[in-house]
Amino acid sequence: MSDRMELEVSMKDKLRTLVREALERCFADGSLASGEIPAIVIEQPANADHGDFACTVAMGMAKIERKAPRMVAETLVKHIEDREGLCSAIDIAGPGFINFRIGTEAWCRTLGAIEAAGARFGCSTAGEGRKVQVEFVSANPTGPLHIGHGRGAAIGDTICRLLDATGWDVTREFYYNDAGAQIANLALSVQSRCLGIEPGDPRWPADGYQGDYIMDVARSYLARETVDAGDQHVTAVGDPNDLDAIRRFAVAYLRREQDQDLLAFDVHFDVYSLESNLYTEGRVDAVIRQLVESGHTYEQDGALWLRTTDFGDDKDRVMRKSDGSYTYFVPDIAYHLAKWERGFTHVINEQGADHHSTVTRVRAGLQALSVGIPQGWPDYVLHQMVTVMRGGEEVKISKRAGSYVTLRDMIDEVGRDATRFFFLMRKPDSQLVFDIDLAKQQTLENPVYYVQYAHARICSIFENAADKGFAVPCLADAPLARLGTAEEMEIVKLLASYPEVVEGSALSFEPHRVAYYLQELAGAFHSFYNRNRVITEEGDLTAARLFLLACAARVLNNGLTLLGVSAPEKM
RNA sequence: GCGCCUGUAGCUCAGCUGGAUAGAGCAACGGACUUCUAAUCCGUAGGUCAGAGGUUCGAAUCCUCUCAGGCGUGCCA
Numbered sequence: 001m002s003d004r005m006e007l008e009v010s011m012k013d014k015l016r017t018l019v020r021e022a023l024e025r026c027f028a029d030g031s032l033a034s035g036e037i038p039a040i041v042i043e044q045p046a047n048a049d050h051g052d053f054a055c056t057v058a059m060g061m062a063k064i065e066r067k068a069p070r071m072v073a074e075t076l077v078k079h080i081e082d083r084e085g086l087c088s089a090i091d092i093a094g095p096g097f098i099n100f101r102i103g104t105e106a107w108c109r110t111l112g113a114i115e116a117a118g119a120r121f122g123c124s125t126a127g128e129g130r131k132v133q134v135e136f137v138s139a140n141p142t143g144p145l146h147i148g149h150g151r152g153a154a155i156g157d158t159i160c161r162l163l164d165a166t167g168w169d170v171t172r173e174f175y176y177n178d179a180g181a182q183i184a185n186l187a188l189s190v191q192s193r194c195l196g197i198e199p200g201d202p203r204w205p206a207d208g209y210q211g212d213y214i215m216d217v218a219r220s221y222l223a224r225e226t227v228d229a230g231d232q233h234v235t236a237v238g239d240p241n242d243l244d245a246i247r248r249f250a251v252a253y254l255r256r257e258q259d260q261d262l263l264a265f266d267v268h269f270d271v272y273s274l275e276s277n278l279y280t281e282g283r284v285d286a287v288i289r290q291l292v293e294s295g296h297t298y299e300q301d302g303a304l305w306l307r308t309t310d311f312g313d314d315k316d317r318v319m320r321k322s323d324g325s326y327t328y329f330v331p332d333i334a335y336h337l338a339k340w341e342r343g344f345t346h347v348i349n350e351q352g353a354d355h356h357s358t359v360t361r362v363r364a365g366l367q368a369l370s371v372g373i374p375q376g377w378p379d380y381v382l383h384q385m386v387t388v389m390r391g392g393e394e395v396k397i398s399k400r401a402g403s404y405v406t407l408r409d410m411i412d413e414v415g416r417d418a419t420r421f422f423f424l425m426r427k428p429d430s431q432l433v434f435d436i437d438l439a440k441q442q443t444l445e446n447p448v449y450y451v452q453y454a455h456a457r458i459c460s461i462f463e464n465a466a467d468k469g470f471a472v473p474c475l476a477d478a479p480l481a482r483l484g485t486a487e488e489m490e491i492v493k494l495l496a497s498y499p500e501v502v503e504g505s506a507l508s509f510e511p512h513r514v515a516y517y518l519q520e521l522a523g524a525f526h527s528f529y530n531r532n533r534v535i536t537e538e539g540d541l542t543a544a545r546l547f548l549l550a551c552a553a554r555v556l557n558n559g560l561t562l563l564g565v566s567a568p569e570k571m
Numbered sequence: 572g573c574g575c576c577u578g579u580a581g582c583u584c585a586g587c588u589g590g591a592u593a594g595a596g597c598a599a600c601g602g603a604c605u606u607c608u609a610a611u612c613c614g615u616a617g618g619u620c621a622g623a624g625g626u627u628c629g630a631a632u633c634c635u636c637u638c639a640g641g642c643g644u645g646c647c648a
Contacts, residue, residue: 047591056590059628069628094591095628140648181647207647303646314573314644321646328648356575357643384576385641426584429576431641433583445610447596453610464607497587504587516585519595523612530603530612571610 010500011110012042012053014086015100019055022079031075034064044497051091051099052493059096069096107489108480110496114551115475122502122558127168133339134160136350137262138175141254142186143211145261147434148352148386150407154423154564155383155511156350157267161562162506162514171344173271175335178251179279180328185209186254187247193218194240211404217253221246229255230272261408265416266564278331278338287334287369288319288326296368311364329358333365340366340373347378348509356382381509383428389435405436414439417565421448424511424563447519451556452568454522458553459569461534462546468535470542478547479540487528488545491552494521498555502562511563518559525552 019040026032038060045054058073065072073092080090088103114121136156139149157172164170177183189208197203199210220227224238227249234252237245262268278284288304291297296307302322309316319330339347351358359380366373388395388405395405410419413436422439425447426432439446462472483492498517505513534545557567 041590043587043590045591046586046593050591054590059590062628097591142648177648185647301646305646318646323646325646327646332648352642353576354642355648358648360574382576382642387641430584431577435583445597449610450596453608457608457611461607468607500587508588512585513587516595523595526611527613529607530609533607535607571608 011086011102011496012500014084015042015053015055016040018080018082018086019057019076019098021081022076023057025079025081026075029079031079032061032065032072034061036064045097045099050093050097051089051101053100053102055098055100056096058092058098062096072096073098104484104489105481107492107496108483111478111480111492111548111551112475114495114554118554119558119561121554122499122562123165123167124499124503125167126503126506127163127166129167129169130346131171131344132163132168132346132348133171133173133342133344134163134348134350135173135175136160137258137267138177138351139258140177140182141251141258142182142209143254144213145258145407146404147388147407147410150265150410150419151383151386151423151432152350152352153262153265153267153407154420155381155428158424158511158514158563159348159350159381159506159509161564162502162509162511165502165562166506168346171271172269173273174269175273175275176251176255177275177328177331178255179276179331181325183247183251186250187243189214190217190221190246190250191240191243194222194246213254213257217250220253221249227252227256229253229259261406261411264411265407265420273335273338275331275335278334283334283338284326284331287337287365288330290369291319291333291365294368294370306361306365306368308361308364311360311367313360313364317361329361329365332358332362333369336362336366336378337369337371339378340371345377348381349378350381350383353382353384356380379509381428384431386432386434389433390437392437395436405434410434410436410439417452418446418448420564421451421515422446424515427510427512447515448565449571450526451518451522451560452566453571454525455553455556455560455567456569456571457529458525458549458556461549462553465535465542465546470535470539470546472546472550473543475547477543479544480547482538482541482544483548485528485532487524487531488548490524491521491528491548494524495551495555498559514559514562518556518563521552521556521559525549525556 020037023032023037027035038057040055040057042053042055045051058076059069061072062069070092073096077090077092077098084106086102086106087100089101091099093099117123134156137145137149137153139145160170160172185205185207186209188205192204192208193215199208221236222238222240224236226233226235229252232252232255234249236249239245291306296310297319298305298307303318304320305316306319307316317329318327320326363376366377367375390405418439422434465472501513501517505511532545534542534549536542560567
């Protein structure tokens with residue numbers, strides 16, 4: 001029970017409670033007058049001399065209280081009752097900061113939560129079991145996944161893991177645009193290859209897909225092979241003149257390729273939604289009808305337009321082209337309406353930023369429907385472009401020209417762990433330069449190895465300890481009072497802050513925070529390792545340090561797992 | 572032109588959603604293995620946080636403008 005409490009209440013939360021209770025006492029006895037409890041911010045000072053935590057509330061209250069901030073702080077501190085004995089010192093400093101120094105024992109007590117929770121340390125129930133759907137990758141089945149999809153896969157998958165860890169009921173979804181102009185283009189490209197037409201030939205389709213993989217598809221089609229992809233099982237007809245059969249086969253073939261790449265990347269989906277199904281189920285026509293009824297559409301130049309400018313767009317958009325077919329965002333609206341109807345009040349779409357113009361359009365369409373969907377639904381996480389460098393030069397990514405680096409290349413050349421970690425190192429908003437040569441040649445410099453090495457080193461210590469008759473103790477047998485060096489306490493403090501890192505990372509959809517945290521924790525361990533021996537003549541000290549490292553290994557493992565990166569025991 | 576993202580050490584990037592003297596990793600230089608994995612550690616050096624205003628006790632962080640780069644602005648997705 002007490003372990004449970006320990007698990008869920010962070011040090012910051014405990015201090016926040018101390019301050020809030022003190023404020024209430026101040027108001028009760030009249031030593032502070034405003035009577036209104038403001039947001040209480042507890043932060044970690046950049047400078048360790050200022051203590052473990054600082055509270056800024058006195059400075060914020062100074063104006064309302066009409067007192068100097070330091071006066072407010074002094075009054076407040078006098079009313080703090082630290083019943084749990086957390087603080088070894090509470091000081092007032094600078095313009096009115098209240099600085100808290102946490103006692104060594106109080107810090108060490110937090111390790112109990114790690115033993116108690118194990119693989120679930122860092123998890124919370126913040127999501128309260130609510131449903132959330134995360135759509136990511138959603139590559140068109142017109143070619144292999146490239147490095148940009150890889151970034152989306154890594155970010156989307158880790159967001160899912162983060163949400164799952166923080167108590168959400170997560171559905172991972174992949175949307176295949178297997179209808180529309182690009183798919184027609186794909187079919188024509190494959191057909192041309194079947195007929196021996198090459199790029200450059202006057203008969204080659206304009207904007208045709210020129211990649212070599214199109215030849216593979218054509219060969220397979222002519223050989224009448226069978227492809228299994230998801231619930232699709234397509235056997236090639238083999239007739240170069242049957243464009244419809246070529247389209248079905250090509251889509252299934254490329255879906256299978258993408259599925260295999262994602263499998264190799266350890267990315268899995270719960271639901272695959274097909275754009276073509278939205279048509280066959282009549283959802284596209286239905287949404288068109290609803291939009292027309294909404295009064296937000298008009299006909300012009302033989303096309304049907306949605307007045308997206310009613311909802312913040314800078315120009316109206318065509319829904320139904322003059323040739324009678326629909327633009328991509330109509331099925332997109334139908335798809336998102338279906339998400340809503342499936343009960344997902346929380347939806348996150350992870351996409352490349354090159355598709356960001358779709359955000360306004362989809363939201364506008366959903367608002368036009370007036371079915372109670374909130375403004376700003378769904379959420380979007382847009383990752384910026386990945387620039388690929390090879391041989392010191394930028395590799396221009398163009399699917400149609402057939403020039404790109406595939407995700408499969410990266411996994412084969414760099415390894416899954418390093419590729420994932422690399423993609424997760426930067427926040428989605430930042431552009432990413434992926435230097436293939438660097439990633440291949442200097443693999444050992446990749447930060448992922450730094451973190452993994454920390455885990456492997458700890459495991460190695462455990463092995464050596466076992467050889468000398470030391471078992472890793474449980475909390476009850478670990479004399480935590482023996483801990484206290486600067487290096488040890490650095491590790492303890494980092495371990496205690498892990499749940500907040502996970503929570504913040506999940507809340508902001510920013511996986512890179514976990515990656516940075518792990519590097520910090522690994523660094524704290526490596527520093528400790530180089531200055532202290534774990535296995536010594538002193539049994540007590542040895543036991544205490546083994547326990548501390550067991551906690552560190554646990555958290556390294558938990559964090560790496562969130563990133564989809566392995567935590568090896570040997571390297 | 573307009574919209575979104577970005578601009579922080581030589582390079583690649585963090586900066587906990589407004590706090591105290593702005594950080595890390597590479598690269599450079601100097602050190603540390605007869606001791607649990609040197610894929611490691613310690614130290615030195617490196618800054619007009621693109622620029623200019625504004626908001627307030629306090630700004631890399633918020634608002635405006637300027638400059639620079641990326642993406643978008645298709646009856647492509």
